[in-house]
Amino acid sequence: LFRDQIREHESTLHPDINRDYIDGYLKKMKERHSEPFSSFQENYLLGNTVESLVGGSGPSSFRVFWLLHVCAQNPITVQSRIQKEIDDVVGHRRRPTWQDREAMPFTMACLQEILRWKSLTPVGNQRGVLEDTFIGGYLIPKGSTVLLNSMGVHRNQEHWETPDEFDPSRFLTNADTNLAKKYDHFVPFGLGRRNCPGKTLAYVQMFLYVATLLQRFRVFPEDEDRLPCLDSLDVTPAHPSVQKLRFVLR
Missing domain, CATH: 1.10.630.10 (Cytochrome P450)
Known part of the structure; x- marks a missing residue:
C-alpha cells in the first residue's frame, strides 16, 4: 500500500508544488541521488511513512x-x-x-x-x-x-x-x-x-x-x-x- 502511494507520487510529482511529505522527500532524493551515502533513500521514506502513520494515530487515540x-x-x-x-x-x-x-x-x-x-x-x-x-x-x-x-x-x-x-x-x-x-x-x-x-x-x-x-x-x-x-x-x-x-x- 505504501509503496503504491510512493509510486503514484513519483508519477505525478510537480517541481513547484509539494502536496505532502512524500513529495518533499522524493525531491530531496533527486537532489542528492549522486551522493554515495545519501540519507534520502526510498527505504527510509517507506519506513518514515509507516512510522508517521502508526505513531501519529495510535498514541493520540489512547x-x-x-x-x-x-x-x-x-x-x-x-x-x-x-x-x-x-x-x-x-x-x-x-x-x-x-x-x-x-x-x-x-x-x-x-x-x-x-x-x-x-x-x-x-x-x-x-x-x-x-x-x-x-x-x-x-x-x-x-x-x-x-x-x-x-x-x-x-x-x-x-x-x-x-x-x-x-x-x-x-x-x-x-x-x-x-x-x-x-x-x-x-x-x-x-x-x-x-x-x-x-x-x-x-x-x-x-x-x-x-x-x-x-x-x-x-x-x-x-x-x-x-x-x-x-x-x-x-x-x-x-x-x-x-x-x-x-x-x-x-
Missing part, C-alpha cells in the same frame, strides 16, 4: 480514550466545562477547528494534563552520551545509552502537587481563564532538538476528536453504578482496560 473516560467519571468538573467552552466558542452550527483552541484554555489544559497523567511514552527514546558527564555527582561515561524517564518526571511530587490525580488547573493561570505559557517538568514529547516531530499533529488530532465528540454527545459509563477504572501504570503507551462508555446525543 489519550483521547483516557480523556473520555475521565469525562465519564467527572461529568461536572471536567465534561461540562469542556462542553461549555465548545458551546461558547464553536456553537452547534459548525465543526470545531484547530484555531478554536486559542479561546478554549480549559480544553487544552485537559489535553496537556492527560499527557502528563498518562505518559505517552513512559520511557523515552535512547540517547547517546558524547562525553563524560556528571549529573548529581554521578559519572555518566562517554558512550553510555540513556533514557528519559518521562513518567518519573510527570509523577514526581517535588514538581507536581498530588501528581497521581487528574487536575487540569495545573496548566491554567489567572483564575483558570488562561493557559500557562511555560510548563516546567512537562516532557510528554521528549527533550532537545530530536524530540517528537509529531507534537503539533498529536495536539491537533486530540483537540479535534475531543471537541467534535463532546460537541455532539454526553459521555457516561456503561453502568452508572460502576465508574470506569482509571488505574494504570504500564511502561508501554498507557491505554484504558476494555470498558464501554455510553454516548448520548446532547
Whole structure:
C-alpha cells in the first residue's frame, strides 16, 4: 500500500508544488541521488511513512480514550466545562477547528494534563552520551545509552502537587481563564532538538476528536453504578482496560 502511494507520487510529482511529505522527500532524493551515502533513500521514506502513520494515530487515540473516560467519571468538573467552552466558542452550527483552541484554555489544559497523567511514552527514546558527564555527582561515561524517564518526571511530587490525580488547573493561570505559557517538568514529547516531530499533529488530532465528540454527545459509563477504572501504570503507551462508555446525543 505504501509503496503504491510512493509510486503514484513519483508519477505525478510537480517541481513547484509539494502536496505532502512524500513529495518533499522524493525531491530531496533527486537532489542528492549522486551522493554515495545519501540519507534520502526510498527505504527510509517507506519506513518514515509507516512510522508517521502508526505513531501519529495510535498514541493520540489512547489519550483521547483516557480523556473520555475521565469525562465519564467527572461529568461536572471536567465534561461540562469542556462542553461549555465548545458551546461558547464553536456553537452547534459548525465543526470545531484547530484555531478554536486559542479561546478554549480549559480544553487544552485537559489535553496537556492527560499527557502528563498518562505518559505517552513512559520511557523515552535512547540517547547517546558524547562525553563524560556528571549529573548529581554521578559519572555518566562517554558512550553510555540513556533514557528519559518521562513518567518519573510527570509523577514526581517535588514538581507536581498530588501528581497521581487528574487536575487540569495545573496548566491554567489567572483564575483558570488562561493557559500557562511555560510548563516546567512537562516532557510528554521528549527533550532537545530530536524530540517528537509529531507534537503539533498529536495536539491537533486530540483537540479535534475531543471537541467534535463532546460537541455532539454526553459521555457516561456503561453502568452508572460502576465508574470506569482509571488505574494504570504500564511502561508501554498507557491505554484504558476494555470498558464501554455510553454516548448520548446532547
